[in-house]
Amino acid sequence: MTRFRMVVPIVALALMLTACPAGNTSTTQNPSTSASSGSGVSGATIEVTSLWGGAEATAFQAVLDAFTAKTGVKVTYTPVRQDYSTVLSNRIEQQQPPDVAIIPGIGFLRSFAKDNKLIALSELGIDDAALHSAYLPNLADMGTAVGAVNGTAYAVMVKLNSKSTIWYDPSRFTANNWQTPTDWPGLVALTNQIKTAGKTPWGLGASDSWTLTDWFESIYLRNSGEAAYDKLFSKDGDWADQSVKDAIKMMQDLLTNDNVAGGLDGALATAFVDGIGLVFGKNPTAEMYYEGGFVGGIATGDVNTALKVGQTIDFFDFPEINGSGAKITIGGDVMAALTKNPGVAEFMQYLASGEAGKVWVKGATIISPMNGVTGTDYPDSTKKEATQIVNSDLARFDGSDLLPGGPDLGAVLQQALQNPSGVDQSLTDFQTQVTDAWNS
Amino acid sequence: MTAFEPALKPPPRNIGERLVRMTQKAPIHVALVAIALIWLLPTIGLLITSIRPRNEIQASGWWTVFAGHLDFTISNYQQVLAQGNMLSAFFNSVSIVVPSTILPLILSSMAAFAFAWIRFPGRDLLFLTVIGMLLIPAQMTFIPLSRLVGQMHLGGSFIPIWLVHTAFALPFGIFLLRNFFITLPKDLIEAARIDGAGNVDIFRRIVVPLSVPALASLGIFQFLWTWNDLLMALVFAPRQGQPMTVQITTLLGTYASEWYILAAASFLVMVVPLAVFFSLQRYFVQGLLAGSVK
Amino acid sequence: MTDATATAGALERPRHATPDQGGWSWTASLFLAPAILLLAVFLLYPTISTIILSFEKGIDNYVRLFTRDPNFLTLRSFPPSGAFWNNILWVVFYTSGCVLFGLVIAVMAARVRYEALVKAIVFLPQAIAATALGVIWRFMYFPNPSTGALNAGLGVFGIDPIAWLGSPSFVNASLIVAGIWGSVGFATVILSAALKGISTEILEAARVDGARETQIFWRILVPMLSLPISVVAVTLIINVVKLFDLIFVMTRGGPGVSSRTIAFTMYQEALASRNFSYGAAVAVVMLVVLLPVMVFNVRRFRAERVVQ
Numbered sequence A: 001m002t003r004f005r006m007v008v009p010i011v012a013l014a015l016m017l018t019a020c021p022a023g024n025t026s027t028t029q030n031p032s033t034s035a036s037s038g039s040g041v042s043g044a045t046i047e048v049t050s051l052w053g054g055a056e057a058t059a060f061q062a063v064l065d066a067f068t069a070k071t072g073v074k075v076t077y078t079p080v081r082q083d084y085s086t087v088l089s090n091r092i093e094q095q096q097p098p099d100v101a102i103i104p105g106i107g108f109l110r111s112f113a114k115d116n117k118l119i120a121l122s123e124l125g126i127d128d129a130a131l132h133s134a135y136l137p138n139l140a141d142m143g144t145a146v147g148a149v150n151g152t153a154y155a156v157m158v159k160l161n162s163k164s165t166i167w168y169d170p171s172r173f174t175a176n177n178w179q180t181p182t183d184w185p186g187l188v189a190l191t192n193q194i195k196t197a198g199k200t201p202w203g204l205g206a207s208d209s210w211t212l213t214d215w216f217e218s219i220y221l222r223n224s225g226e227a228a229y230d231k232l233f234s235k236d237g238d239w240a241d242q243s244v245k246d247a248i249k250m251m252q253d254l255l256t257n258d259n260v261a262g263g264l265d266g267a268l269a270t271a272f273v274d275g276i277g278l279v280f281g282k283n284p285t286a287e288m289y290y291e292g293g294f295v296g297g298i299a300t301g302d303v304n305t306a307l308k309v310g311q312t313i314d315f316f317d318f319p320e321i322n323g324s325g326a327k328i329t330i331g332g333d334v335m336a337a338l339t340k341n342p343g344v345a346e347f348m349q350y351l352a353s354g355e356a357g358k359v360w361v362k363g364a365t366i367i368s369p370m371n372g373v374t375g376t377d378y379p380d381s382t383k384k385e386a387t388q389i390v391n392s393d394l395a396r397f398d399g400s401d402l403l404p405g406g407p408d409l410g411a412v413l414q415q416a417l418q419n420p421s422g423v424d425q426s427l428t429d430f431q432t433q434v435t436d437a438w439n440s
Numbered sequence B: 001m002t003a004f005e006p007a008l009k010p011p012p013r014n015i016g017e018r019l020v021r022m023t024q025k026a027p028i029h030v031a032l033v034a035i036a037l038i039w040l041l042p043t044i045g046l047l048i049t050s051i052r053p054r055n056e057i058q059a060s061g062w063w064t065v066f067a068g069h070l071d072f073t074i075s076n077y078q079q080v081l082a083q084g085n086m087l088s089a090f091f092n093s094v095s096i097v098v099p100s101t102i103l104p105l106i107l108s109s110m111a112a113f114a115f116a117w118i119r120f121p122g123r124d125l126l127f128l129t130v131i132g133m134l135l136i137p138a139q140m141t142f143i144p145l146s147r148l149v150g151q152m153h154l155g156g157s158f159i160p161i162w163l164v165h166t167a168f169a170l171p172f173g174i175f176l177l178r179n180f181f182i183t184l185p186k187d188l189i190e191a192a193r194i195d196g197a198g199n200v201d202i203f204r205r206i207v208v209p210l211s212v213p214a215l216a217s218l219g220i221f222q223f224l225w226t227w228n229d230l231l232m233a234l235v236f237a238p239r240q241g242q243p244m245t246v247q248i249t250t251l252l253g254t255y256a257s258e259w260y261i262l263a264a265a266s267f268l269v270m271v272v273p274l275a276v277f278f279s280l281q282r283y284f285v286q287g288l289l290a291g292s293v294k
Numbered sequence C: 001m002t003d004a005t006a007t008a009g010a011l012e013r014p015r016h017a018t019p020d021q022g023g024w025s026w027t028a029s030l031f032l033a034p035a036i037l038l039l040a041v042f043l044l045y046p047t048i049s050t051i052i053l054s055f056e057k058g059i060d061n062y063v064r065l066f067t068r069d070p071n072f073l074t075l076r077s078f079p080p081s082g083a084f085w086n087n088i089l090w091v092v093f094y095t096s097g098c099v100l101f102g103l104v105i106a107v108m109a110a111r112v113r114y115e116a117l118v119k120a121i122v123f124l125p126q127a128i129a130a131t132a133l134g135v136i137w138r139f140m141y142f143p144n145p146s147t148g149a150l151n152a153g154l155g156v157f158g159i160d161p162i163a164w165l166g167s168p169s170f171v172n173a174s175l176i177v178a179g180i181w182g183s184v185g186f187a188t189v190i191l192s193a194a195l196k197g198i199s200t201e202i203l204e205a206a207r208v209d210g211a212r213e214t215q216i217f218w219r220i221l222v223p224m225l226s227l228p229i230s231v232v233a234v235t236l237i238i239n240v241v242k243l244f245d246l247i248f249v250m251t252r253g254g255p256g257v258s259s260r261t262i263a264f265t266m267y268q269e270a271l272a273s274r275n276f277s278y279g280a281a282v283a284v285v286m287l288v289v290l291l292p293v294m295v296f297n298v299r300r301f302r303a304e305r306v307v308q
Helices: A003-029 A033-035 A054-071 A083-091 A106-114 A126-133 A136-147 A172-178 A186-197 A208-232 A242-254 A263-268 A272-282 A295-303 A344-349 A354-361 A380-393 A409-418 A422-439 B015-050 B054-059 B062-067 B075-083 B084-116 B121-135 B138-151 B160-180 B186-194 B199-210 B212-228 B231-237 B245-248 B261-282 B282-286 C002-011 C026-054 C060-068 C084-109 C117-128 C132-139 C150-155 C171-195 C200-208 C213-224 C225-241 C245-250 C262-272 C276-307
Strands: A045-050 A074-079 A100-103 A155-164 A165-168 A288-291 A314-317 A327-337 A394-397
Touching: A003 C150, A033 A354, A045 A083, A045 A344, A054 A074, A054 A344, A054 A354, A054 C026, A074 A354, A083 A106, A083 B231, A083 C262, A100 A106, A106 A327, A106 C225, A126 A136, A136 A155, A136 A208, A136 A394, A155 A344, A155 A380, A165 A172, A165 A295, A165 B212, A186 A242, A186 B160, A208 A242, A208 A272, A208 A288, A208 A327, A208 A394, A208 A409, A242 A409, A242 A422, A263 A295, A263 A409, A263 C060, A272 A288, A272 A295, A272 C002, A295 A380, A295 B054, A295 C002, A314 A380, A327 A380, A344 A354, A344 B199, A394 C084, A409 A422, A422 C060, B015 B062, B015 B075, B015 B261, B015 C084, B015 C117, B015 C132, B015 C171, B054 B231, B062 C150, B075 B261, B084 B121, B084 B160, B084 B199, B084 B212, B084 B245, B084 C026, B121 B160, B121 C026, B121 C225, B121 C276, B138 B160, B138 C026, B138 C276, B160 B212, B160 B231, B160 C026, B186 B199, B199 B212, B199 C026, B212 C117, B261 C117, B261 C132, C026 C276, C060 C276, C084 C117, C084 C171, C084 C225, C084 C262, C117 C171, C132 C150, C132 C171, C132 C245, C171 C225, C213 C225, C225 C276, C245 C262, C262 C276
Parallel strands: A045 A074, A045 A100, A327 A394
Antiparallel strands: A100 A327, A155 A327, A165 A288, A165 A314
């Protein structure tokens, strides 16, 4: 009896204590209050969200600090490490959108643009020509294309990583007298050579199925060319086409049960990072690992801190196929504005400049697509990757990020490796789903 | 009188009888110890992992410590505590969880009382409708609720997360408490009514005090669920008010490769629920459905 | 509406002698109003708006789900596959596993002095967040025997490592085991409490008549505990159909689509991929799937009334 009487005041007290700070923050963050702060943007505060945590967040924070020093606009960085799309969608509905969001997939960008949630770049003082010339020349066409939805530019590609790097341990290659290949037959021969030497050629971390979509995209771009690539990942793509089956066949022939550490089932239970451990951990069980330029940082930072770049970890370029030349696939993030609050336009313009890029690349986590950032701006650990991208003839954006959300190319590829006879059926099914997703 | 209290049997008269009893129960002891080990091992594995150096975590399993592979560090914990602003996240967790536990307790006990002891037309249908709401998956409601939060200008405060947690706790809470309340002695309540006590008095003076074990059970469950919640907090908590579960995810890079941080942080999040659980577990022994108060 | 109430009401004998109980009493609304208001706004309204959203394109979303989405359900092979089928596996094996283990542990623990400790240990996983649960079990399931505990154990007996989460034939079983491990404590605690309510005399009488312990378990305890068992089972079924986070942290529905469930598909479509209307259809299917459970609940509720 007395017990219950006590509960009510306790609740009331708890509600008051906790509600107060929340109430305060909500009023200070309300966009409408900061919007009325006159013409000078100095003193304004904007909020930026992205997926990055850990070292990536630290590197990005340096860019934000440089921007604040330059303009006086404060930037709050909110990392959303999980359920990013969910959080973003809901914050928009709650009328609490971040001012600027860094968006990892173009499918999402299109979806937000379609719902009129994004501010076009032209309204923020960045016209199409300025955007095009902000990028490195060999990336400019791709950069402008991925940021546009139905001909309107919404997003700036702010960072990228190569996805054409195959990682290996030079000391072990030297000891076994293995040579890094330059073309596909060379890669196949090297794989067989390693197997003959009693070692397992490939580490594969494919429970994260995007590692397989990266394999597919790298092969498809080189084997079928950029015109076919662009078509496949557009609304007109034909997934039942022979060229798709050819690329999958090449994957199946290289990534066999015997060629990957732990067998295919094991590889499909191994996460991307644990796959790095198969090659670069203390007790390695495989010799090569294909994934993006970011593998180096993760391997030396998290997997095995004893690694030495250039001596015990290095990469060679994903080999040419049929004389395809220096074509690379890249993965990147684009940045779009959700409000026109003071400081947002300045921020977008700043991030679309080599000036920001130079600060950012110092953190050794990204490659900047911006014109004006040169090889000498990079620290040693990312210099080689930057050089590969700058010197490439042509770059293409990660295709699976261009597809609309829903259909899972990675799952199709996992099935293709585990059950080769089912490929035709699953590609037909996938085509149906992709068509539905493009039309919805 | 209860069925299985070993204490109910008379104490063994001699060593022989004691031995007989022990051998009779030997299979039970073996089975229970095995079960306890199976249920503890994965968690012990996590604990050991959390105090191992990061290179070791990638290279060998946690059980190698039992083979003399003793190489421990507290730096994983130091890193979590230093980087993450964990203290304020801890207080955010408390700010979310305390009202989100107490509010549903109050509201569902009130509603459960009405369903159990007040007659009104449509009572059964309403009760079944409420129970039917157990089926509603939380994820389905996010977008419509967010729209509502936006229209009511509640975004950025703790109020949405409290109300959402509370609302989703109500069907289970009402279900559980109503089932408990109907087992309370009818004579007691009718006697009180004859003495002229109103429903409010009966609720406060009889039903709630007699239902402390059930309320405690519900409270602990609700506490654990809201403390461990990640998704609701991500969506409905203010961004300066994100709890520990969310804060930990921000320590990780894009590929969540930092096992050493994950292991240590996971353990830190567990500390409070474990403490609450072990200090209040006698209520579980009294039981959720131990309705026969005599 | 009146039909159901009338039936249930007719079955019930009057409980209270006080005369004012027949009509709507203002105290009832006082006690109910806050809860009902919250439920209406936060649960009912979003549900209705989801149902409406799912029919945005007529019934096309449903047609697509059952005919053009092999990840959801495909009957091409036997056993069938897809998220829908996986959910059936979960409901059957997870629920029966939890109830059976929970009951056996409760019965055994009741006969030893360290009952509270055993129950606390088994209940422990309830205190663990899904993220941590995922971490814990991935350390158990790693395919590499030098870091995966289970495969290291198999290695002792000379058995080759198994890719618990990488092989389509093992992944659902492995996840269900992790799920059972996490939820048995819930079943144990409730069933143990119910067990305390059974009178000793019945059991002693059975023992005197020479009944074996297994017979006592199946012929006396299980029938006598049928009500709490059904409460636990219904709660577990409802939770497991809504289960999403364990799968999300451990396999993301993979390998391929082998471990997807309805709730995972709903999340994937409605929130992660922003296909709101299609995801809404998945959610509605989920509600429909759970309806039989509710029908069962209603029946039990009425039966309970007859007994009273």
